[in-house]
Amino acid sequence: MARIDWLRIFYHVSFWVVYLFLNTWLGSLFNRIDLNKAFINEASVIPVKILLTYFVFYRIIPLYLDRDKLWKLIGLTSAAFVVAILLYRMTTEWILFPITNPSRNVAFFNWKGIYLIAFDLFITVAAATTIKMIRVHYKSLEFEQELMREKLQSELNFLRAQMNPHFLFNTLNNLYGLARKKSDHTADAILMLSKIMRFMLYDCRAPRIAVADEARVIRDYIELEKLRYNERLRVQYEEHIEPPGGFIAPLLLLPFVENSFKHGAGGTTGTVEISIRLTLKDSILDFEVHNTVDAEPALPRAEGIGLKNVHRQLELIYPDRHELFTGRENGSFRAHLKVHLERN
Template sequence: MKNRVRLHSIFWLAYLVHELALEYAWFNSYFPNVTVGERLWLAFRTVLWLLPGKVLFTYFLLWAVGRAVNRNRIIPWLIPASILAIVLSVALYRLILYYYLVPIVLHNPWSEGALWNPRRILGHFVDIGFVAACAVAMKFLRMNWLSRMREKKLLQEKLEAELKFLRTQTNPHFLFNTLNNIYALARKKSDNTADVVMKLSKLLRFMLYESRKERIPVSAEIRMIEDYLELEKIRYNERLTIQFEKDIDDSTQQIAPLLLLPFIENAFKHGASETRFDSFIHIGVGLKEGHLKFCIENSKEENGITTVTDNIGLSNVKRQLELMYQEHTLQVDNQKDRFTVHLTINLNNDATLSLPYY
């Protein structure tokens, strides 16, 4: 309400200044012998006394337009009511001008002619219609702007809800895969089971606290990946060769949590776990001036039977990338004996969810 009153006050103040300037310029030729102050005072009184008729019709028209827009149709009785409103406004305008402004304020410097002079009436109609049309145009502009803002807000909320849903899917998916690893070690009665459980507790602590944040430092994401790799090394022993290279110029750079892990999980799930012989996973993470480069390559069986798909993990992270990072590229190369992912992200361009242009 306060905002609406402020906008209306600004509109009428701007209109009064505009009319005052016009009246003052017009009075220059009719009152050449009066002072600037007197001429300005005459112009101000003229503008002020002619304002009621304009205000009357302007607010009626704004109300009528609002009713028509809210009901999404033209209300039949509004048309004759609008005609009546403009007639009353012009009549009020004419009566004030004819019986007060001209004879008393301006001392009748020119002849007004007949009371209902058609030429004068037409001029009054144009004067009143101009300010009313400006007000209606501004109302439509404001309504259109508010509508776009509401749509943008709804879309923002929808995308945020989708992002939260994707993350709630990713976390249980990661836990499910890790518990499978522990189950496999427990069945073998491996001495490493206790170590795996301890490392898993660290990862769960990360999931419970860090992954709830919108952004975390790259160093935290790297540390979580290293813990996960240590967990997997215990499971695969010498059968798997893991290389993890890092080149980070700013470890405090912020990144969305658990963004890289699904690619690493996928390398183990469809690479090491489905390979009968020695296998490898090569991981590279580079960060320079806010531009992240991530590459992971894993071996796979050469028979070409295995299809690398992960509807929960990879599809989720692809969607998260679309929502959170406008500037990113993701390239997947699925060959017979290896699977490679190249990801680049501009971490400096992640302030808001990606929204359509308005």
């Protein structure tokens, strides 16, 4: 059994009640008659207007969407107005006037009267249809926006789903290197990896996390990488988060750090210097990563999955609210991100 939409019924009844009293007032004003008589005049013909309006809504407007039925649309509209004019005329001549003005004698097919009736019906249908089409338009916009939100959310979920295997793959390679060396730090590295994976699996489900939490996982990742590279790795990490902090989409910053170790420490043979600075002040996040690199390669290196992923997430989550630079600069690779976060 179909559910009754009482709110919709209420809106329709409210429209016709307002229309009745507004037209009563206008009829009294322009025809110079008292309100009681104007109300009786309008109440007697409003059923015809209601019938015509809903016929237009549910029989004629749907034809407008089908261009192949143009002639049927024109014919049905014309027929509906002819029938409505006849019903209107019959109501006034055979029911209303005998009660309110018995002495009045007007020909049934009075062209001036028919013109005024047609105009009255047209104004009524036009007003109701305009309101309906505006409502349909806004509902269509809401539907499109909802589809867009769902599409963006699906894309974000896909991007985040890509991040976890990508990160795990790179980190397992690091653990493999430690295991090959039979390093005493292998167990500690596995423990740190489990902490990071727990963060990714559980904390990153929320659309936003505290910047302090993202900073904590960055520190854990730095400690994990230090176990692998020992003395040849020099890391400088600075963190300044102004109270009360802020919230950011999860895993936006970690890929830059991961990239610096992969292409800095992992891509060079000598001493590697990595500098990481994270600042949050007045809801503006400033994040910068520098790492030393070897000489410019003969062929440009394609951007990895991680950074491509972050680029797309920034476009989706912070459109027109972020600035990002990545590239070689004075013998090092530099990534600089500035994001205007939502205020708490």
